[in-house]
Amino acid sequence: MTLKIINGSIPNFNTMALEKKDIIIQNGKIVWVGSDEVPPVLKDTVETIDAKGKIVSPGFIDIHMHEETFDTESVNPLNTLKADDYFASYYELKMGVTTCVAGNCGNNRQSVSEFKAKIEREGAPVNYMTFLGHNYLRQAVGIEDRYRAANSQEIGKMQTLIQENLRHGIVGLSFGIEYSPGIAFDEMVALANTLPDKAYLLSAHFRKDADGAVDSIEELIKLSRLTGYPMQISHIGSCSAYGSMKASLDLIERNRQDGVDVMADCYPYDAFATYIGSAVFDEGCFERWNRDHTAILLTEDPYKNIRCDEALFNRVRASHPNMIVAAFVMNEAEVIEAIKAPFVFVGSDSLYKRDQGHPRGAGTFPRVLSKYVRASHALDLVPALWKMTAGPAERLKLKNKGVIEIGKDADLVIFDLDQMDDLATFSEPTLAPKGIEYVIINGEIAVKANTVLKNRLGQYVPYNK
Numbered sequence: 073m074t075l076k077i078i079n080g081s082i083p084n085f086n087t088m089a090l091e092k093k094d095i096i097i098q099n100g101k102i103v104w105v106g107s108d109e110v111p112p113v114l115k116d117t118v119e120t121i122d123a124k125g126k127i128v129s130p131g132f133i134d135i136h137m138h139e140e141t142f143d144t145e146s147v148n149p150l151n152t153l154k155a156d157d158y159f160a161s162y163y164e165l166k167m168g169v170t171t172c173v174a175g176n177c178g179n180n181r182q183s184v185s186e187f188k189a190k191i192e193r194e195g196a197p198v199n200y201m202t203f204l205g206h207n208y209l210r211q212a213v214g215i216e217d218r219y220r221a222a223n224s225q226e227i228g229k230m231q232t233l234i235q236e237n238l239r240h241g242i243v244g245l246s247f248g249i250e251y252s253p254g255i256a257f258d259e260m261v262a263l264a265n266t267l268p269d270k271a272y273l274l275s276a277h278f279r280k281d282a283d284g285a286v287d288s289i290e291e292l293i294k295l296s297r298l299t300g301y302p303m304q305i306s307h308i309g310s311c312s313a314y315g316s317m318k319a320s321l322d323l324i325e326r327n328r329q330d331g332v333d334v335m336a337d338c339y340p341y342d343a344f345a346t347y348i349g350s351a352v353f354d355e356g357c358f359e360r361w362n363r364d365h366t367a368i369l370l371t372e373d374p375y376k377n378i379r380c381d382e383a384l385f386n387r388v389r390a391s392h393p394n395m396i397v398a399a400f401v402m403n404e405a406e407v408i409e410a411i412k413a414p415f416v417f418v419g420s421d422s423l424y425k426r427d428q429g430h431p432r433g434a435g436t437f438p439r440v441l442s443k444y445v446r447a448s449h450a451l452d453l454v455p456a457l458w459k460m461t462a463g464p465a466e467r468l469k470l471k472n473k474g475v476i477e478i479g480k481d482a483d484l485v486i487f488d489l490d491q492m493d494d495l496a497t498f499s500e501p502t503l504a505p506k507g508i509e510y511v512i513i514n515g516e517i518a519v520k521a522n523t524v525l526k527n528r529l530g531q532y533v534p535y536n537k
């Protein structure tokens with residue numbers, strides 16, 4: 073199909089300005105970009121989109137999300153796409169994301185080979201890449217106690233699994249230290265060093281938030297410095313937005329100047345979400361956050377949308393350890409400070425179980441654009457788009473994505489900044505945003521006027537180091 077997009081404003085990441093240019097797409101690629109007369113050979117376009125007054129951006133790249141579990145139990149009969157087992161990436165698509173990175177925070181929801189095979193067989197709402205998760209590997213080698221370190225035999229087995237997974241094109245290794253507090257520093261070093269070259273990426277969910285934030289970031293920088301692998305610090309907002317964001321960002325900045333390749337991602341909310349049974353909620357967490365149990369919102373029946381008190385929290389933690397809950401414990405001003413930092417990308421940390429979860433999975437990218445760019449002017453538009461497109465593309469070595477140039481993959485999002493709004497809330501966490509007019513994946517229209525037309529245009533993208 074040939075598709076022509078005219079009159080739109082396109083971000084130029086060299087000048088950090090918008091430019092009015094037309095785009096022609098053929099066979100999944102951008103074949104022409106310009107403001108002059110269209111070359112005659114390309115004139116017989118099949119479909120034209122008039123993007124007057126709209127922004128035409130490279131499709132958003134979500135460097136940090138949590139994929140779906142591909143099993144029949146996850147199928148939610150209320151989903152508009154019946155018997156559809158894609159959840160997280162379906163909502164990503166509706167917010168303008170065209171490429172997602174799964175397997176973050178140490179967690180894969182199934183083996184990488186199953187994950188990849190399913191996408192290669194059926195396609196996916198978006199293009200998908202994945203990390204291999206350390207906590208998943210610990211489980212795979214039989215470590216049940218999250219409070220102990222792996223022994224040398226177990227480390228050996230995990231190293232073998234890492235080697236076996238390289239052929240699936242993993243981005244690198246992800247760590248979820250807070251979820252398995254027993255993880256030893258040397259264990260992470262030994263596993264990272266299994267990766268055959270320094271082009272692989274490490275990502276990590278820190279060891280401890282709030283008053284533990286700076287030490288935790290220090291540990292991740294040390295891991296990167298010692299092993300030589302680049303480090304992507306996960307959702308720095310939920311690590312440091314309790315009074316230590318400035319110290320955390322300064323620490324990263326100093327080390328970057330010193331040659332350590334460390335960056336971070338962040339989602340634009342003052343609440344995090346995770347499983348209530350996880351070690352995140354171990355003894356002492358409420359003191360650390362300086363909040364009480366009413367900061368916790370339950371998200372699943374029979375307790376959906378109920379705030380906790382101490383007794384309810386303890387009861388649900390014991391009876392429903394796998395319930396995703398939201399914790400309203402962060403300072404938004406510090407979250408904004410993080411998103412503004414030049415080495416921080418926008419990443420949703422999308423986490424859904426069926427249709428329950430945190431609204432960030434359906435609202436992150438539009439929310440940054442509407443709330444922090446249009447409404448409060450905390451960020452300029454083009455630098456904000458860089459954090460969603462060219463920045464993460466470069467980090468992930470996606471040489472054909474993240475910019476609008478001839479020869480690049482035709483992954484695009486067309487949106488109306490004036491109309492844009494994230495609508496997902498904690499009570500309705502999957503509501504699609506307003507203002508997304510088109511999402512184009514691999515040259516085809518996936519979303520038109522906020523409606524999903526095609527849900528399987530995405531491919532599995534092996535890491536191209």
Ligand SMILES: [Zn+2]
Binds near residue numbers: 176177277306
């Ligand atoms: Zn995490």
